[in-house]
Amino acid sequence: MKYAREIMELMSAYPKRDFRMKDLVKSIVGHAPSSAQKHRVRIQIANVIRELEAMGYVFRRPPSAKRGGFALYRWRG
Secondary structure (H helix, E strand, O other): OHHHHHHHHHHHOOOOOOOOOHHHHHHHOOOOOHHHHHHHHHHHHHHHHHHHHHOEEEEEEOOOOOOOOOEEEEEEO
């Protein structure tokens, strides 16, 4: 999977930290990507996170608010 290694390295380096999707996207593409590039990367990261969650390596905390909230992801490994 694309970006799986980068996500696993980043999250496993900080196992007690909660990551937002925004943090993960910034770590992959840097600080000045186009919106189309961010969207493509976000979809790929979501696929990686979903697989890691299914395998038990990532814990997903759902958004606290129904609208405008964001999920948090934490490494379990």
